[in-house]
Amino acid sequence: MDISGLISELITLVIMAFALGMDAFSVGLGMGLVRLRFRQIFYIGVIIGLFHIWMPLLGMFIGKLLSDKLGMLATYGGGVLLLILGIQMIYSSFKRDEEPFIKPVGWGLIIFALSVSLDSFSVGLSLGIFGARTFLTIMIFGVVSMLLTWLGLLLGRRVQGWLGSYSEALGGSILLAFGIKLLFQL
Template sequence: MIGELVTLVLMAFALGMDAFSVGLGMGMFKLRLRQIFKIGITIGLFHVWMPLVGMLAGKFLSDKFGTFASIVGGLLLMVLGVQMIWSSLRKSEESVMTPVGFGLLIFATSVSLDSFSLGLTLGIYGAKTILVIICFGVVATILTWAGLLLGRKAQGWIGSYSEALGGSILLAFGIKLLLPFL
């Protein structure tokens, strides 16, 4: 149980690094603490329902396709990790959307889409659903708040490194899951 909890917290940390890094940029808006609180809660909720939907789909796939679904799950983690690392290394200037109203929903969706993929993988491997969504939601909320608050004080260089770290963690878990099949 402790090992599974540590693994899930590490995965939640890896996924939450997207929210942290984007929060760093958003924090440059000099948001009020009330707005920061609302943004963190919204991101946390999105990091609950996106992996939940993914896990339900993953459990269905696992029941129907067995070992093949396990291999696909490991590959998904690796692809997701590489994509996060790659996007952190790109030097493109992205327009920053204001995290209010519809912009907040777009922001929350964009930083939690990868949690759907991870939820799919965890569903295939039969992870404990309640434990997953609590870990993902709490960690994403805390990392979002940290990114937004730190963004008020720090320069933007931290963001790309945090996303690369998150991608590296997911890549490592993907490799670990595929090792028994090699």
């Protein structure tokens, strides 16, 4: 792969990581309204970053297995999966109910990290089907989601969370666009 292809892949992965991290950002905004200490904010960001590494890694591994077995059908499936994820994120951004708050410690933090990184598994599945670079992908996903989580938590301390649903809709729109691009690129 030439340097322009590598740069193109890097830009694509950063944009996808940003889209996936918007869920953690929006939830972090709401969670940041509760007075958390900076040490807690740091810890929450690291845990979410780790989940955004392991979940797409697992998805990419399974995606590579599917790619070898199913060929073009798996490619179409990956594009459709991104479409579904994007639509689901956009839909959930408009359907905001007051949910019971789970404290971001212990099992509550694990549940929180898992809930905001499940979409990373599915995207990892799609990327595994398309043969993305594994180490580069998971590191970008982990770092970007960790930074967006920290940003959301810190901003949540300052604002009233009005941006939360819009950021999730933006993330869903980006995934939707990538799904459409992959389907029509074939």
